[in-house]
Amino acid sequence: MKIDGSTVLVTGANRGIGRALVSAFLARGARRVHAAARNPAALEPVVAEAPDRVLPLALDLTVPATIDAAAQAASDVTLLVNNAGTHAVGHLLDMDLGAVEDVMRTNCLGTLRVLRAFVPVLERNGGGAVANVISIGAFGGTPSLGGYPASKAALHLMTQAVRADLAPRGIAVHAVFPGPVDTDMLDYVARNEPAFGDFPRAPVAEVAAAVLDGLEAGEEDIFPDAFAAEVGRVWRADPKAVERRLSGIT
Numbered sequence: 001m002k003i004d005g006s007t008v009l010v011t012g013a014n015r016g017i018g019r020a021l022v023s024a025f026l027a028r029g030a031r032r033v034h035a036a037a038r039n040p041a042a043l044e045p046v047v048a049e050a051p052d053r054v055l056p057l058a059l060d061l062t063v064p065a066t067i068d069a070a071a072q073a074a075s076d077v078t079l080l081v082n083n084a085g086t087h088a089v090g091h092l093l094d095m096d097l098g099a100v101e102d103v104m105r106t107n108c109l110g111t112l113r114v115l116r117a118f119v120p121v122l123e124r125n126g127g128g129a130v131a132n133v134i135s136i137g138a139f140g141g142t143p144s145l146g147g148y149p150a151s152k153a154a155l156h157l158m159t160q161a162v163r164a165d166l167a168p169r170g171i172a173v174h175a176v177f178p179g180p181v182d183t184d185m186l187d188y189v190a191r192n193e194p195a196f197g198d199f200p201r202a203p204v205a206e207v208a209a210a211v212l213d214g215l216e217a218g219e220e221d222i223f224p225d226a227f228a229a230e231v232g233r234v235w236r237a238d239p240k241a242v243e244r245r246l247s248g249i250t
C-alpha cells in the first residue's frame with residue numbers, strides 16, 4: 001500500500017493511537033485524511049494540524065446512521081483504518097453484562113458495520129486497503145479485561161474472513177496487533193487493574209509509524225511495538241504459551 005497520495009479514513013481519530021495515526025499519515029504524504037470521531041468538536045486540534053488535508057467526520061460505531069452518512073461523505077477513501085475501540089474491566093461471570101455487550105457491540109459489530117459501509121467505496125475507487133486495529137489481547141483470555149479479549153478475538157477472525165473475501169476484489173486487509181501503548185485506554189486499565197501498571201508503554205507516535213511501515217511493506221499481520229512483536233513471535237510458535245501468559249494477568 002502506497003501512503004503517499006492516498007486518501008485515508010481513521011476512526012477514533014480524536015485521541016490516542018488514532019490521533020497519532022492521522023499525524024503519521026500526513027507526514028507520509030496522504031493527500032487527504034478523514035478524521036472520524038463520535039464527537040467532531042473533539043477533532044479541532046487534529047484538523048488544525050493540516051486544515052487543507054484533514055476533514056472532520058462524525059462517526060459513532062454504535063449508531064449505524066452515522067456510519068452510513070460517513071460513507072456518503074468520505075466517498076474518496078482508498079485506505080480505511082478501523083482504529084476506534086472501547087473497553088470495560090471486570091470479570092465476565094460477575095460484571096455488568098451491559099458493559100460486556102457494549103464492548104462487543106462497539107469493537108466487533110460496529111467495526112463490521114464500518115467495513116460493510118466502506119467496502120463499496122473502496123471498490124468504486126479501484127480497490128485499496130483496510131487496517132483493523134485489534135490487540136495482542138486477542139490471543140488470550142485475560143480474566144480481568146471483561147469482554148475486551150473476546151471482542152478483539154472476534155475482530156481478528158472477522159478480519160481473516162473479510163481478507164479472503166476482499167482479496168479477489170483488489171482490497172488488502174491488514175490486522176494490527178498492538179501491545180501496551182501509552183494512551184487513555186491503558187491508563188484506565190492500569191488504574192483499575194494494578195498489574196497493568198507494570199507494563200512497558202510504547203509511545204503512540206512510534207506505534208503509528210510502525211503501523212504505516214507495516215502497511216507500506218504489505219504485512220498482513222502488523223505487530224507495531226516491541227512487546228507485541230515478542231508476543232507475536234511466541235504466538236506463532238506456541239499459542240498455548242501466550243494463552244497461559246495472558247490469562248495469568250488476573
Ligand SMILES: NC(=O)c1ccc[n+]([C@@H]2O[C@H](COP(=O)([O-])OP(=O)(O)OC[C@H]3O[C@@H](n4cnc5c(N)ncnc54)[C@H](OP(=O)(O)O)[C@@H]3O)[C@@H](O)[C@H]2O)c1
Nearest residue numbers: 012016017060061083084085135178179180181183184185
Ligand atoms: N492502548 C493500548 O494499550 C492498546 C493496545 C492494543 C490495542 N489497542 C486498540 O487501539 C485502538 C485505539 O485505542 P487507544 O489506546 O488509542 O484508546 P483511547 O485513547 O481510549 O481512544 C479510543 C478511541 O476510540 C473512540 N471510540 C470509542 N468508542 C467509540 C464509538 N462507539 N464510536 C466511535 N469511536 C469510539 C474514542 O472516542 P471518544 O474520545 O469519543 O471516547 C477514541 O477516539 C482501540 O481499538 C484499542 O482497542 C490499544
